[in-house]
Amino acid sequence: MASYFNTLQAFLLLSHSSTVGAGPTLSSSVHSSLKQVVDEGNGSHSKDLKISVPHLVGAVWEACSALKKTPSTNITAIGRGMTQVAVSVKDVLREMKELKPVSCDDQVDEAAGEGCAEAASEPHDDNSSEGDLGNDLSPEEMKVAERAIEVVSNTLSIRKVLIHSIIGLLKLEKPNDNSGFINSLEKLLQLCQELGRQIDEIGACLYPPQEIPSINAALEEIHSIIDAVQVEVGELLGASDVFLEPCNDLRSSLRQLASELRNSSTADIEARVENITLT
Incomplete structure (x- = not known):
């Protein structure tokens, strides 16, 4: 075990020396991978050593294999950081597409509409699926x-262009380059x-x-972000x-959503006024 820790110490020293010239994102990726190796290695403190050693070796081996996949350049x-964000946005888009309209809409007759309203006012069954609650929209x-x-779809289009642009910049990076070029990319991320x-x-x-x-x-925040992104991309490319x-x-779709929000807000106010009981 002493041999293992001596090797681990040398490994950490070598790894940290390799981060010279690395920007915040690359440094974070390297440190995260190193932490995984160290954390898995700390399993040697288990009381039942005979049982833990095989699992320990396998866990450390997997952590070291994952380390090989750590990015080697800023x-x-x-680019991987932007890809991760894109995956998250795709998940949001998928959830949005799962939203559906209420079962009783404007096309049903008044009696059926009243029946739906009464059903909606009844308490939910405790055995109903939570995943089905709150998804029905007017x-x-x-x-x-x-x-x-x-x-969201247009946001993904922007990310796609950004990622392809960054891939095209790979040949421009120098080993010790941590100047404005990398700083601009960090800001974009x-x-x-x-x-x-x-x-x-x-x-x-x-x-x-x-x-x-x-x-x-x-929406206001997204407008500001897109303006800032366009400035950074203009300086780079x-x-x-x-x-x-x-x-x-994206700006066009933001305006359309803002317009729809105004219409929805007006409709909501009118509905509330109609429901006021005059005494």
């Missing part, structure tokens, strides 16, 4: 969800991560009753129609 690490809410889906958080916020607010003010706030087009598409 651009690769940043026609107005469904329109908002459809516009939000367009926003941070902006993409913040964009992903705003998309998460919109997705969470689509469930009824929809949180219109929160969605509007997220120069003016590019390939990137300008998806940005304009």
